[in-house]
Amino acid sequence: MSLPYFEELGWQAEVITVDQKFTDVVKDELLLNTVPTSIPIHRVKALSKKYTAKVGLGSLALRSLWFIRKKGNELLKTKKFDLIYFSTTEFPVCILGTYWKKKFGIPYVIDMQDPWHTDYYKDKPKAERPKKYWFSYRLNKYLEPLAMKAVDGLIAVSANYIETLEQRYPRLKNKLSAVITFGAFEVDFEIATEYNEQLNLVYKAEKKQVNLVYVGRGGHDLKPALQTLFSAFKKGLKEDPQRFEKISMHFIGTSYAPKGKGEFTVKPVASDFGLTNYVSEYTDRIGFYESIKNLQNADGLMIVGSNQADYTASKLYPYILAKKPLLAVLHSGSSATKILKDCNAGYYIGIGSEEEFAFKTLSNYLEGIKNNLIPATDWEAFKPYTAKAMSEKQVKLFNEVMGFHFLNL
Structure with a gap:
């Protein structure tokens, strides 16, 4: 979402990525339509998971x-390159920043889209921990x-x-940093509309039902x-069966597993x-543009977030751009709560809210669906959350890092 804007903001980008034939995630070829053709993309190999899995090594970062x-x-x-930018959740790759800086003297920036090394699961039951937690926890503790x-x-x-990283590594308090979420990219909806016929709908949109849709990960923290x-x-x-009996809730793409x-x-x-008669869960991940189609065909949209305050729910933006009633x-x-409220984009229930308040909010949301109300989103307030605005923030930090780097040479 940043690549279309970097050049007009003064930066020419080249990308190193792993060739998709070495990955086992859900692929969406249409995403390539949003990458400017002028940007060089270098696709590299990785060790085949077919063989590395036999010794318990499945991590794409380690294989590549x-x-x-x-x-x-x-x-x-x-x-000649001025900056190296790591923007991936395959975090072990980021150790190359230290190596390249020492070898070539080039500053680097790391984008923390998720926590890397975390104690969150340390006190959780074994059943709630990710697979191979013992190994990944120790590896992350060493590599981070x-x-x-x-890092610059x-x-x-x-x-x-x-804040967590600064507490863990005090030297980072003197380094430049910025909070920048993913941005809202309206072009995605144009692409989803253009290719609508070849995209699949996971649930049956029956007219007798009111279909409420959530597309995103599940997890015990939800x-x-x-x-x-x-x-x-x-x-x-119990209190309004005539309305609530018609509801069907669909949770789609809740697992990262194969x-x-x-x-x-x-x-x-x-x-x-x-x-169980009102809730369906589809664990298989779906393509990005298929997720947009599933949102667009819903009667109403739902987002459920983590019990951790630092959960950002970057998927909030497509939900808002879908212009459907949102709960x-x-x-x-x-931060997703602040964005939702700032933009007046939907109905909000805080985790742990009193049942009566949650019920009334849910009822108002369903009334809005019944009356075909379009969310009264404040699009002017939404502008700072667009992909272009977020790209401008990225470039501002890049420029500051560059200036700071040369000042200290």
Whole structure:
């Protein structure tokens, strides 16, 4: 979403990425339509997971690290670059920043889209921890300090991420940083509309039902938000059955696991409330533009957020751009809550809200759907959250890092 704007903002970009045939994530070829053709894309190899999985090594970062290093060395030896920017959640790759800075004297910036090394799961039951947690926890604890050792600037989707890193590595307090989330990219909706016929709808949009849709990850940290939502819904079934009996809630793409192997994390909570007839969970991930189609065909949209305040819910922007009635159940301290309120983009229930308040808010939201109300979003207030505005913030930090770097040479 930044690449279309970098050049007009004074920066020419080249990209190193892993060739898609070495990845096992859901692929969406249409995403390439948004990348300017003038930008060189260097696709590198990775060790085949077919073989590395036999020794328990599935991480794309570790499988591709040597190849990215090789390509980076080749580019940095033959061309002049001013800055290296790591924007990936395959965090182990970021240790190359220290290596390249020492070898070529080029400053680097790391974009923390998620926490890298975290103690969040340390006190959680084994069943709630990610697979291979023991190994990844220790690996991240070792690699993160290597990457932060010489970093020149930090970008993060949450201020809490930066504060945690500064506490862990005090030298970072003297480094440049900025909180920059993903931006809203309206072009995506134009592409989804253009290719609508070849995109799939996960759920059946039956006219007798009121289809409420959530597209995004699940996880045990969403349980408090789901409990708040389902408690209000159960009360609705009791007090206003004529309205609530028609509701069908669809949670789509809730697991990062390979197709057909995802763990249900929404259905068990629905079962606790006796709502299995009203809640469907599709664990398989879907393509980005398919997710937009599923949002556009819904009667209403839902977002449930983590019980952690630093959860940013970057997927909030497509929900707002879909211009459908929107209900969000989020932590009161989440940046997504602030964005939703600033833009008047939807109905809000705080995690852990009293059941009566949650029920009334849910009822008002459903009334809006019934009356075909378009959200009264303040689009002027929304402008700072667009992809272009976020790209301008990125470039501002790049320029500051460059100036600071040369000042200290």
